Amino acid sequence: MELYIRSAQAISPQDTFPGKDLPESINVYENIVRCLLPDFKNYFEPLERRRMSRIIKMGVVCAEEAIMEAEIQRPDAIVSGTGLGCVEDTEKFLHNILSSQEGLLTPTAFVQSTHNSIGATIALKYNCKGYNVLYAHETISFENALLDTNLLLHEKNMKNVLVGGFDEITLENYELKRKVGLYKKDSGTNLDIVHNSTIGSIPGEGATYFIITNEKSSRNYAQIKLLNFTHKLNGISKIKEWILNTLEQAGISVNDIDNFLAGINGDAPGDRLYYELIEQMFHSTNVLYYKHLCGEYDTSSAFGVWLAAKLLKRGFIADYLFLKNNHKPLHNILMYNQEKYKNHSLILLSKV
Amino acid sequence: MSGKVFITGIGIISAIGDNVNETIASLKQQKSGVGKITILDTKYREEYVAGEIKYKNSELADTLGISPKADLPRTALLGMKAANEAFQQAKVHQNPDLRTGLIAGTTVGGMDKTEKYYYHLEQNSDFIESHSCGSITDKIAEYLNITYFVSTLNTACSSGANAIMYGARLIQNGLLDRVIAGGFDSLCKFTINGFRSLFILSPEVCRPFDKNRKGLNLGEGAGFIVLESENAIQTTGNNPICMLSGYANANDAFHQTASSVNGDGALLCIQKALHKAGIAPDRLDYINLHGTGTENNDLSEGRALIRAFENNIPPFSSTKSFTGHTLGAAGGIEAVFSILSIQEKLIYPNLFFSQPIEELGLYPVNELIENVTIRHVMSNSFGFGGNDTTLIFSKV
Numbered sequence: 001m002e003l004y005i006r007s008a009q010a011i012s013p014q015d016t017f018p019g020k021d022l023p024e025s026i027n028v029y030e031n032i033v034r035c036l037l038p039d040f041k042n043y044f045e046p047l048e049r050r051r052m053s054r055i056i057k058m059g060v061v062c063a064e065e066a067i068m069e070a071e072i073q074r075p076d077a078i079v080s081g082t083g084l085g086c087v088e089d090t091e092k093f094l095h096n097i098l099s100s101q102e103g104l105l106t107p108t109a110f111v112q113s114t115h116n117s118i119g120a121t122i123a124l125k126y127n128c129k130g131y132n133v134l135y136a137h138e139t140i141s142f143e144n145a146l147l148d149t150n151l152l153l154h155e156k157n158m159k160n161v162l163v164g165g166f167d168e169i170t171l172e173n174y175e176l177k178r179k180v181g182l183y184k185k186d187s188g189t190n191l192d193i194v195h196n197s198t199i200g201s202i203p204g205e206g207a208t209y210f211i212i213t214n215e216k217s218s219r220n221y222a223q224i225k226l227l228n229f230t231h232k233l234n235g236i237s238k239i240k241e242w243i244l245n246t247l248e249q250a251g252i253s254v255n256d257i258d259n260f261l262a263g264i265n266g267d268a269p270g271d272r273l274y275y276e277l278i279e280q281m282f283h284s285t286n287v288l289y290y291k292h293l294c295g296e297y298d299t300s301s302a303f304g305v306w307l308a309a310k311l312l313k314r315g316f317i318a319d320y321l322f323l324k325n326n327h328k329p330l331h332n333i334l335m336y337n338q339e340k341y342k343n344h345s346l347i348l349l350s351k352v
Numbered sequence: 353m354s355g356k357v358f359i360t361g362i363g364i365i366s367a368i369g370d371n372v373n374e375t376i377a378s379l380k381q382q383k384s385g386v387g388k389i390t391i392l393d394t395k396y397r398e399e400y401v402a403g404e405i406k407y408k409n410s411e412l413a414d415t416l417g418i419s420p421k422a423d424l425p426r427t428a429l430l431g432m433k434a435a436n437e438a439f440q441q442a443k444v445h446q447n448p449d450l451r452t453g454l455i456a457g458t459t460v461g462g463m464d465k466t467e468k469y470y471y472h473l474e475q476n477s478d479f480i481e482s483h484s485c486g487s488i489t490d491k492i493a494e495y496l497n498i499t500y501f502v503s504t505l506n507t508a509c510s511s512g513a514n515a516i517m518y519g520a521r522l523i524q525n526g527l528l529d530r531v532i533a534g535g536f537d538s539l540c541k542f543t544i545n546g547f548r549s550l551f552i553l554s555p556e557v558c559r560p561f562d563k564n565r566k567g568l569n570l571g572e573g574a575g576f577i578v579l580e581s582e583n584a585i586q587t588t589g590n591n592p593i594c595m596l597s598g599y600a601n602a603n604d605a606f607h608q609t610a611s612s613v614n615g616d617g618a619l620l621c622i623q624k625a626l627h628k629a630g631i632a633p634d635r636l637d638y639i640n641l642h643g644t645g646t647e648n649n650d651l652s653e654g655r656a657l658i659r660a661f662e663n664n665i666p667p668f669s670s671t672k673s674f675t676g677h678t679l680g681a682a683g684g685i686e687a688v689f690s691i692l693s694i695q696e697k698l699i700y701p702n703l704f705f706s707q708p709i710e711e712l713g714l715y716p717v718n719e720l721i722e723n724v725t726i727r728h729v730m731s732n733s734f735g736f737g738g739n740d741t742t743l744i745f746s747k748v
Binding site: 078083084085093094096097098101102105106107110111112113114115116117119120121123124127128129130131132133134135136137138140141144147148151154155176177179180182230231232233298342 | 461483507541
């Protein structure tokens with residue numbers, strides 16, 4: 001794939017924004033991993049700042065920094081991914097309806113709860129009249145956005161596509177999902193996700209945006225060499241076969257992989273799959289993980305891509321990312337993510 | 353980036369029918385499905401009318417052979433109904449070796465169930481896992497046993513059209529052989545209260561493109577179509593109904609909820625879709641408008657029509673007064689209408705139109721036109737955030 005990461009920005013629970021490298025050490029959070037917010041005063045007029053919800057500000061600011069970092073006037077297309085969209089506004093409007101028994105309501109929260117309001121705001125701000133969509137398919141929302149970007153850069157006379165993912169966690173959403181076992185019932189921190197034996201992940205959030213281009217340049221962070229995802233595979237042998245086939249179709253053997261970046265999120269039943277694959281397929285590669293930095297959320301793989309891009313650019317791996325160090329070089333990173341054995345995704349990034 | 357994309361199956365449920373045949377009958381009878389709200393539990397039953405499907409969830413589940421105890425979100429039930437009809441027509445269960453995708457557009461996902469139980473967790477907490485847009489598509493995928501590729505878009509009221517466009521592009525780029533694509537949405541308090549707060553709900557049946565239009569009616573339903581590649585059709589042996597010859601997506605970049613005065617985004621995607629289809633504007637035989645019946649949309653879309661087609665606008669109408677505005681489903685439902693226009697040789701009337709909008713002076717088709725050869729049909733879908741999409745279907 002002729003797909004290159006020109007710029008990469010992430011608002012995350014770590015000190016990553018704007019334009020920063022990986023942090024020296026990891027911020028630790030109990031139960032909920034929430035983002036460190038930039039000073040929005042630097043980006044919005046007071047009125048705008050008050051009206052916009054937290055996630056919209058996060059997404060817009062992150063996208064703006066990605067556009068600026070790439071030194072382009074405006075992107076040719078805007079493609080975003082999100083699992084749940086703008087949760088805070090959705091909750092707000094829902095409460096307004098339910099608590100007032102459908103009383104007189106103001107539209108702000110309703111309008112801002114629209115999933116693509118970040119993509120629309122960016123389009124408005126940069127006068128981008130081109131292609132603009134949003135994918136909302138659970139943990140492969142960002143992967144769909146990336147696939148669409150690849151199609152766009154192939155099909156059309158496009159050079160720079162703004163692509164990203166965003167999701168927010170609210171206290172209310174956390175409590176709901178904790179009740180049904182999606183998040184851990186017992187307290188824990190983001191550092192406890194490896195070899196965890198309990199059910200549920202540690203929730204996180206983030207906004208991550210990239211400018212992806214088809215132009216080669218030494219300025220690029222990394223090349224996206226391969227992208228594939230699928231909905232369901234029956235059992236580990238089918239999953240292994242799918243990974244091997246995907247690599248093979250891109251002319252890559254599993255032995256070519258230096259670094260395997262696993263989507264381990266602390267949910268014991270789901271994580272079992274990663275450990276089995278590591279043991280059976282990636283025993284001699286370096287094994288890395290990243291969700292202790294950002295927590296689990298539907299578009300956390302976008303943060304994973306940000307991290308991989310930063311690693312490949314600077315050429316060394318922080319100690320806190322290793323699950324297993326087999327002292328392999330850093331030529332490429334294969335990301336694998338899944339959610340309770342469905343929505344499998346593979347992204348291979350390599351040095352430019 | 354080439355190759356034809358054929359349509360081999362269609363499925364629909366809306367206020368004017370549970371399936372394709374009932375829909376054709378209602379369209380021919382010029383029978384609006386917009387009326388009194390009797391199923392949705394809302395305070396506004398007396399105040400507004402809607403394009404409501406007159407089945408309770410338990411009845412829909414029963415038709416689908418699903419236990420009503422599963423208490424699925426209404427969106428999932430509507431989606432399953434329409435997607436399955438398209439699936440059966442194209443015999444998707446045959447030829448399991450074809451790389452098959454399910455791609456849907458929706459705006460509310462599982463909201464109808466969420467709002468029902470949000471304050472009553474003790475009664476049912478399943479909504480937590482059936483709230484997201486993608487989770488509903490997953491339920492449809494499970495019902496149809498689609499496992500290879502499943503995806504969901506949400507671009508507000510153009511979601512269904514963008515799902516179809518994504519499907520076509522995945523086929524043309526050689527990544528999928530066959531795609532069931534469309535949209536679904538159900539009526540819910542969230543949207544009725546949302547559109548009410550924007551003051552764009554009409555208390556009476558909507559009158560798109562009419563001088564005295566008073567806003568939109570919400571509707572509900574689902575529309576899906578089966579897209580197949582040229583190679584797939586050799587394998588399936590399906591007889592194509594028509595093809596998807598053009599599509600385009602553009603952004604109005606004007607306002608979060610309003611369309612630009614001159615319809616810039618609409619014009620752009622109309623022109624880009626014509627270019628993609630490789631046909632001159634005057635070769636279109638019918639345009640199925642977005643035509644919601646709001647002050648703003650119709651004026652903006654009308655200006656875009658004048659700019660795109662000048663004095664030679666092909667016959668056009670909005671079918672929103674049949675179904676109401678079905679939001680994320682609209683692109684899917686109106687794709688089915690457009691395909692039926694070709695198949696049934698019909699141009700649908702813009703119901704309840706009487707006087708043109710002064711600034712435009714445009715007259716939509718006012719009565720049913722039958723036995724007319726339709727070679728190319730355009731379908732417009734525009735949404736909040738300036739998300740504009742146009743599809744063109746053509747006779748094979």
